[in-house]
Amino acid sequence: MIDPTFLDTPLYRCEALEPDLGCSVSIKLETANPVRSFKARGTELVASLLVDNGARAAVCASAGNLGQALAWSGRRRGLDVTVVASRFAPATKLHRIRALDARLELVDGDFDLARERAAAVARHDGIRLVEDSLDIETCEGAATIGLELVDAAPSFDTVLIALGGGAMATGVGHVMKALAPDVEVICVQPLGAPAMTRSWHQRRVVTTESTNTIADGVAGRRPIPAVLDDLLVVADDAVLVQEASIINGIRMLLDHAGLVVEPSAALGIAAILENRDRFAGRHVVTIVCGSNVDLDAYHRWIGAAPTGRP
Known part of the structure; x- marks a missing residue:
C-alpha cells in the first residue's frame, strides 16, 4: 500500500561524524521524499x-x-x-x-x-x-523503517529514535524486539518537551503545562495512554537532551553529512553528544526523520556561535 517513493530510504555509515562523536554512526535518511519526512x-x-x-x-x-x-x-x-x-x-x-x-x-x-x-x-x-501514534496504521508504516534496518544494516548495537507521539518509536521498536532483540532501542526527546519520556520513566502518563523547544515536531504535552503502554514494552531507555545539543546536532549534520534537517531529526546526534561515554565503541543508527525547516530559524541555528561540548 505504501508508494515505493517512501520505501528503501538511504542507510549509510557517516564516517565524517565519528571523530566528534566517538562511535560508529549510520544514518537512516527519511527526508528524501515528496513530504520530506517519514510520516x-x-x-x-x-x-x-x-x-x-x-x-x-x-x-x-x-x-x-x-x-x-x-x-x-x-x-x-x-x-x-x-x-x-x-x-x-x-x-x-x-x-x-x-x-x-x-x-x-x-x-x-x-x-x-x-x-x-x-x-x-x-x-x-x-x-x-x-490520530498519529494511536492509529495503528501510523505505527505500522513507521515500522517498515525497522524492517529495512534489519534487512540492510550490518551489525549495529543501538538505534536512536526521536520521540514525540510515539509512532516511530513504537513501530521501529516492535520490529527491533521481534527481529533484532540485542539492539538497544533508545528514544530521545527535548528537555523542553519531556512528557512522554517522563511517562516512560514513571510508567504512567505524565502531562506538562507547556513546552519550550525548537523541536516542534515532538513538542506534545499529553501522551496517549495506549501508546505509552506500547513504548514501555519496546523501549530500553528514554533520554532528554538540551536545546544547545540539538542545535549542535543540526550544525554537525550540515557540516559533516551535508544534510539540512529539522530539530527533531537531530535528536539522535544530540543524545550522543551529551553522553559520549555511553556510546563509545558502539555502532549507532540514528533515524533522520524530517527536513521541513523554517529557513530564517535554521540560519539562526547554524549561524550561532558553537555552544561547546555538552
Whole structure:
C-alpha cells in the first residue's frame, strides 16, 4: 500500500561524524521524499484503507509533517483532507499543507489544542479522525523503517529514535524486539518537551503545562495512554537532551553529512553528544526523520556561535 517513493530510504555509515562523536554512526535518511519526512509511510496505509472502505474525507491534527503526509496521500486517492495545526507552527510546513490541496485550520494554541479541535471537526462532520501514534496504521508504516534496518544494516548495537507521539518509536521498536532483540532501542526527546519520556520513566502518563523547544515536531504535552503502554514494552531507555545539543546536532549534520534537517531529526546526534561515554565503541543508527525547516530559524541555528561540548 505504501508508494515505493517512501520505501528503501538511504542507510549509510557517516564516517565524517565519528571523530566528534566517538562511535560508529549510520544514518537512516527519511527526508528524501515528496513530504520530506517519514510520516507518509503511515499515511499511505491510512489513506488506502479509508478509500477502500468508502471514506471520502479525513481530518488530523499536526505539528506540520503528518499534515503534509496525509494531504499528499489523500490527494493521490481523491480523499478530502482537513489539517488542524497551530498558527505558530513553522510557516514552511503550513505552506506545504496548503500547496497539497488540504484544507488548513489554524488554532491559537499548541499541538494538543489542535488535537482537541480536530476531534471536534471529526464529530461535527462525521469523518475519520486520523490520530498519529494511536492509529495503528501510523505505527505500522513507521515500522517498515525497522524492517529495512534489519534487512540492510550490518551489525549495529543501538538505534536512536526521536520521540514525540510515539509512532516511530513504537513501530521501529516492535520490529527491533521481534527481529533484532540485542539492539538497544533508545528514544530521545527535548528537555523542553519531556512528557512522554517522563511517562516512560514513571510508567504512567505524565502531562506538562507547556513546552519550550525548537523541536516542534515532538513538542506534545499529553501522551496517549495506549501508546505509552506500547513504548514501555519496546523501549530500553528514554533520554532528554538540551536545546544547545540539538542545535549542535543540526550544525554537525550540515557540516559533516551535508544534510539540512529539522530539530527533531537531530535528536539522535544530540543524545550522543551529551553522553559520549555511553556510546563509545558502539555502532549507532540514528533515524533522520524530517527536513521541513523554517529557513530564517535554521540560519539562526547554524549561524550561532558553537555552544561547546555538552
